[in-house]
Amino acid sequence: MSLEELERHLWQAADILRGHVDAGKFKDYIFALLFYRRLCDVWDEEFEVLLAKTGDREEAADPDEHRFHIPPPHHWNAVRKHATQIGQHLNNAFAAIEDANLRLRGVFGDVDFANQERFPDARLERLLAHFEKHRLRNSDVPPDILGDAYMYLIEQFAEGAGKKGGEFYTPRQLVKLIVECLDPQPGMSIYDPTCGSGGMLLEAVQHLKNRGQDPRSLSLYGQEKELDTWAIAQINLFLHDIDDAFIAKGDTILDPKRYDPRAQEFTPGIGAYDRVMANPPFSQKVWGHEVWTNGDPFGRDVYGAPPRGYGDLAFVQHMIASLKDDGMLGVVVPHGVLFRGGAEGRIREAMLKADIIEAVIGLAPNLFYGAGIPAAVLIIRKAKPAARKRKVLVVNGDATFTPGKAQNHLTDANVRTLADAFRGFAEVERLARAVSVDEIEANGFNLNISRYVQTGADAEAMDVAAEAAKLQDLIAKRDEAEAVMFGHLKRLGYVG
Structure with a gap:
């Protein structure tokens, strides 16, 4: 099948469930069935090759000879022999496959096909029959093609999920922009602390492939808080034929984890990576302020504690702490991070004085699913090249x-324009300018992009931006004063 045919085939499977399953959940069922079908078809393919080579059916079925072991009673073909209680047989198969493969533990998430009202046998029969229209062996559908089709499904589901879609998917062209700027090299370690469906890690892999370099030399790490999304990421990596990426479960701010290769498990703590990239949740209200107020247990609050209602700079500081001394990071942030005052203003000032902000790349509005607000990409490097010291490139x-x-997009040409501006680190009319830290300090350490580079927007729009900046500043000050007041009330015993 061509990629287009495969995408159409998979989207038609989704249509069978549409309207019968909650819109926010039915992607999980489709992804689970797709992965199950792929696992079984590849097992059959491996079995036939081994059987032709050895002539021994027992040896050809040996679990040690397969990438993943499929217990015979739970193979796709065995499940298809059942005409009733199909959903329960699927559940049993998923559990048995996870038990038989340590690397697959949790990969089917909390998918439950046993609800007869939601999944009557007739509907499941139709769904499974649809998946049988095409084999999904490696010889039929190479990993890159199947992986791209899976990414297509993720994008389609994100588009339909509105604002919720942004929780597990970042537009691929924006991911490509960040990867182009960070330019990962063979042998590097790549880390995404809020990895969603794994798109940034996969784009780093693709970056090396595009240059004819060995992507398997990369070490891939991540963490994801939402368990369903973690499962999507795991399947995404496996379908792209990547077995050795390590994605932890848990809250990155409150429970950061790093992979210990000797123990072959995750332990609490902060790792050190060559490249760190992420699109954290924007302005998270509940992120761990009460913990950081007393000092972050992992020492990440080098530049200060962000305000209660805005967790953006907690994620940024986690990423800085996770960076090797010669590493680089790229992170998506809402524009408010660039100009809000209060605690965020003090953190921004400290980061600028430490001279670790290399570039601020402002993005067009309405690029994200369900979020029309404009955002920016911060490029941070602990050790800037000599020619870039005491300067910040504003794009x-x-x-x-x-x-x-429904929304705006970045084309390959748009990505190239922005990435070339970053690499050039020079003035480009109506696009980019290298601004001295002294000039930024004279502006009160405000990084509002339009202060330094204007694209020809009319004066009225510029005034609106300035007023919005003032409003955000006042909100931040109010939140900070409120936090101080609650602290006093707590000490006086008026609040628990």
């Missing part, structure tokens, strides 16, 4: 996009 990309019906 205004608010006019660098391609309009769409």
Whole structure:
């Protein structure tokens, strides 16, 4: 099958469940069945090759001879022999496969096909019959093609999920922009602390493939809080034929984890990586402020504690702490991080004085699913090249996009324009300028992009941006004063 045919085939499977399963959940069922079908088809393919080579059916079925072991009673073909209680047989198969393969523990998430009202046997029969229209062996569908089709499904589900879609999917072209700027090299370690469906890690792999370099030399790490999304990421990596990526479960801010290769398990703590990239949740209200107020147990609050209602700079500081001394990071942040005052203003000032912010790349509005607000990419490096010290490249990309019906997009040409501006680190009219830290300090350490680079937007729009900046500053000050007041009330015993 071509990629287009495969995408159409998989999307038709989703149509069978549409309207019968909650819109926010039915992707999990489709992903689980797709992965199950792929596992069984590849097992059959491996079995036939081994059987032709050895002539011994027992040896050809040896679990040690297969990438993943499929217990015979729980193979796709065995489940298909059942005409009733199909959902329960699927559940049993998923559990048995996870038990038989340590690397697959939790990969089917909390998918439950046993609810007869939601999944009557007739509907499941139709769904499984649809998946049988095409084999999914490696010889039929190479990993890159199947992986790309899976990414297509993720994007389609994200588009339909609205704001919730942004929780597990970042537009691929934006991911590509970050990877182009960070330019990972063979042998490097890559880390995404809020990895969603794994798109940034996979784009780093693709970056090396595009240059004819060995992507298997990369060491891939991540963490994801939402268990369903963690499962999506695991399947995504496996379908792309990547077995040795290590994705931890848990809250990155409150429970950060690093992989211990000797113990072959995750332990609490902060790792050190060559490249760190992420699209953390914007302005998270509940992120761990009460913990950081008393000092982060992992020592990540080098530049200060963010305010109660805005967790953005907690994620950024986690990423800085996770960076090797010669490493680079790229992180998506809402524009408010660039100009809000209060605690965020003090953190931004400390980071600028430490001279670790290399670039601020402003993005066009309405690039994200369910979120029309503009965002920016911060590029941070602990040890800047000599020519870039005491400077911050400001790139205004608010006019660098391609309009769409529901949302805007970045084309390959748009990505190239922004990435070339970063690499050039020079003035480009109406696009980019290298601004001295002294000039930024004179502006009160405000990084509002339009202060330094204007793209020709009219004066009224500029005034609106300035007023919005003032409003955000006042909100931050109010939140900070509120936190101080609650602290006093707590000490006086008026609040628990």
